[in-house]
Amino acid sequence: MASVRLLLTRRCCTALKTTTARTHVSYEVKDNVAVVRINDPTSKVNTLSRHMQAEMVEVMNEIWGNAAVKSAVLISRKPGCFIAGADINMIQACKTAEEVTSLSQEGQKIFDQVEKSPIPIVAAINGSCLGGGLEFAIACQYRIATKSKKTILGTPEVMLGLLPGAGGTQRLPKMVGLPAAFDMMLTGKNIRPDKAKKMGLVHQLVDPLGPGLKSPEERTIEYLEEVAVDFAKGLAGRKVTVEKKKGLVQKIQDFVMGLPPVRKQIYKTVHSKVMKQSKGLYPAPLKIIECIQTGIEKGNAAGYLTESQNFGKLAMTSESRALIGLYHGQVTCKKNHFGKPERDVKKLAVLGAGLMGAGIAQVTIDKGVATILKDTTEEGLARGHQQVYKGLNDKTKKKSLTTFERDGIMSLLSGQLDYRDFENADMVIEAVFEDLSIKHKVVKEVEAVIPPHCIFATNTSALPIKDIAAASKRPEKVIGMHYFSPVDKMQLLEIITTNKTSKDTTASAVAVGLKQGKVIIVVGDGPGFYTTRCLAPMLAEAVRALQEGVGPKKLDSLTTGFGFPVGAATLADEVGIDVAAHVAEDLGKAFGTRFGGGNVEVLKMMVQKGFKGRKSGKGCYVYGAKSKEKKVNSGAEDILKSFKLTAPPAVSADEDIQYRLVSRFVNEAVLCLQEGILPDPVQGDIGAVFGLGFPPCLGGPFRFVDSHGADKLVQKMKRFEEAYGNQFTPCQLLLDHAKDSSKRFHK
């Protein structure tokens, strides 16, 4: 023990000597190798902030000025993070495109020096190496990464409406080839270490270590450093070469890529693919293509200039602001703002093994929480069990899970038809049929068997929680947990509290949701809560548009053209026409004519004919097993014809239809904030985008009002109101914002 302490103090002394006033970057010279260690003491992750960059430049200059240093290793002291990217706040603080461009140019300059370093620099990567972090790493002469699950490489800038602005668009194509570089930068996807090695993004992989004389995390970093130092020495002594021999396939690919017509064709294909997927609503992918193309066709100088200028331009776009806003919102909604619950949920019971119930069970067991999945019939249970198994097994096919891990996870699931072991449950989530009397029956049955501390959560999409809680002996333990289908893919969880729900119950529900990996909004109780309530008027409007003769395909293209990932008609089929009818009727009763528009009878008639949407094979569309092309369901068309309405020409232009749909959504969202159902605009935006697919490029309904202008929106609504009535009456809060342009939902 004493010797350990001595070692520690000694290390501290050397650190002090070399870093005098530096807090983020330190280095020591071992055997002619400068080991540069980065660690932002103010954050969980390292970012390339101004401070970090300044210290890095200082350190690099010292190293380059030291003749005794023959090579260098760049490593992070944080266990789960190399460098997570540039500092977003630094970019957001800029007022003009020129400012951002000059930030980009500074970054380019630093990495240019790194690339031209007189001594070899080895980037030793453990944990996230993203954005600017990856750009730094690829400027180094050699890269070694750990095979840790936390190690990911990627250029996620596109997801923030930006582009890799510190040389990434110029270096990546040369390193991994044009197609792979496009794929990385346009999708922003994370690349695992094995793949990175295959692509040529890293040179060597290092296995993460288990327990030794130190914690696995600590020792793994040390080991990575030892290996990296050896390679650095090898590079300095020319025993290790950077260039690897190219295989035949690589040579052929290089040859083909060397032909200008081939490259031209690639640019064209990528461009049209981006246009098709983004509908031209996202400027970043197009700018990325431009940067890559300029660099390759016109040379480095032009490429770097285009990169920095485009980076500046993109940072000023509303799309980038919207996406960055969502990023921040997501971070906020991944925290528990209700404190630590009194006890952890160690055993969860899910009632109903349907699509939702099984999905909830899956995302619970795969986080290591024992889960009971209860259904009333063996067929139902078997189906749900199979769904969970398939969900996990698909992960083994993608190699994100081993078959052994899958089996271990499955062993946490107990499928049963009775209430056995419910006396040990800490939380019950019911996902039975949406019918108040059934829910009441379930509440009573469950409360008879669960322990007093157990929380009863209900996964309903529209029934008010207080109505369900009316059957409970302990309403303080009742809460709504509204999951979205498919549960294992959709990130949002909407938690609904009644005025009787205790704070600890809320804290516990949020804790469970976070464990399940969800982005969480916590809203007040009421018919449809927040998300369903916003969606219902939009769907009512969609039905009206259909009645007015806008075909399902046209409706879909209008909505996707506005930025919704799924068109309104397709969305109705996905949600289920029966569910939509149910919700429309319930909320129609609760909110009156404001929720009118389309005729509910259209939906009811469709249900009657068996057109329940995708699950029944027919809805607005016909879902065949084979053909990829969706065909419009002629039966549904006939129904629409029998309910035909005349479209008022003044409000039926394409853009009008789009705004009719969106304004009703947005107005209802703002009304939810006004009524206190929503605690703040951030959660409103997150709920709309992650739960309902509100266009991410608009950042959510509240950011949309800010960027579009409340006054302009109100003007449009007034025009629609004249034609249709109170469904388009702007709510008071929206009017307030329209009147005073200084009022904004987001500062």
Place this chain on the structure above:
Amino acid sequence: IKKTLAKPGVKNIVLVDGVRTPFLQSGTIYADLMPHDLARAALQGLLNRTGLPKDAVDYIVYGTVIQEVKTSNVAREAALGAGFSDKTPAHTVTMACISSNQAMTTAVGLIAAGQCDAVVAGGVEFMSDVPIRHSRRMRKTMLSLNKAKTLGARLSLLGSIRLAHLAPELPAVAEFSTAETMGHSADRLAAAFGVSRLEQDEFALRSHTLAKKAQDSGLLSDVISFKVPGKDIVSKDNGIRPSTMEQMAKLKPAFIKPHGTVTAANSSFLTDGASAVLIMSEEKALAMGYKPKAYLRDFVYVSQDPKDQLLLGPTYATPKVLEKSGLTLNDIDVFEFHEAFAGQIMANLKAMESDWFAQTYMGRKTKVGAPPMEKFNSWGGSLSLGHPFAATGCRLVTTVAHRLQKEGGQYGLVAACAAGGQGHAMVIEAYPQ
């Protein structure tokens, strides 16, 4: 003299004697045999050595790891061929590298429970021939072919065979649960404990040097001579090759390339061999006129994470078995640990020497301590003598008994790691001379 470990109400169980065939590198002189041939040689050798009447044995337990499918109960096949009475039942056990330890403790259990008085235990491993299978797709086609009734059905099945289906499946020394080979895990383990390449090479060299010395001075008396059909008489292990540090330093890493530390020279090699021991209740042994070699006392099995702690069995098992016997590490005179890899042994020694490891991972207050090297594997070990997986356990126990006799100690400790993240340890007490 130290106290005896006899416990009131617990039967004294003794090791009468133990033998083994020479351990040979696989693919050498034993290459054309089958596993039960080797096992037979060890069993016959035991009969010869002890002069045991063939019908005096109540039961036979034998260990094996890689099974020959034709002789899945290799214990029975070998016993019949070795001339044991066909009235003596025999069963086969498997527990990776501690399979013959399991065979011995099964024997101890049968005797302690009063069901048997004399049990033969042992183990065999034959790596010169391992079952290589057709691919699953091919097997499925072949099995369906048996059931196909018409020519047309057969032809269509034959037509479904693709070139890729013909690729065979080779058995790997890899964990099924993690798909990691043992050498890879050993390299990571060595790295986790900061064991250098130099330390590993030094330990391997020590093992070979000590084994050579033991072989030359005739200490390896458990080895029997074996006339291999069609070949010469074999009477010596053939894997003992003391090299130089310079030679060993030249080897490239075998598993983690290019920066790993485990090489062919500091790992145990694929080995063919078999071992057998005669275990009896003390009364029975004395009644039959035997002079037992040692008491088999407390034993434990442990298991831990097969990914990151695959080979740490000895670290976990040692303090547990010592506690059971009321002993400390200082009481032990003779240590015989299974040497899977030099890096694995060094990692275990470091783990046993670490309070932090004991507290953080084993739930213990303090470390157990590392065995003093002068008492440790002083006649060589698996690295040099060879490691036929299921035969090593009996070698360790017999060696402890022989070393206690030779060196005059009272207590010996056997410890071993095994695939699956399992481990074993046993305390052995010298029989009063």
